[in-house]
Amino acid sequence: MQELINWITENKLHPILVASIAHYNLVRIHAFDDGNGRGARILMKYNFFPAVIRTY
DSSP states (O other): OHHHHHHHHHOOSOHHHHHHHHHHHHHHTOSSTTOOHHHHHHHHHTTOOOOOOOOO
């Protein structure tokens, strides 16, 4: 988790890219397989839309 926080604070990419990569990595390390809706809702609070990725 600390590595992810460091990456977020030190990164110079566009904020949308940082937010999407950070969200992906947060969900990837999440302990439960039901995902992390709270993280998506935080992004939505700042007018970033969630991506829906179908895997079928």
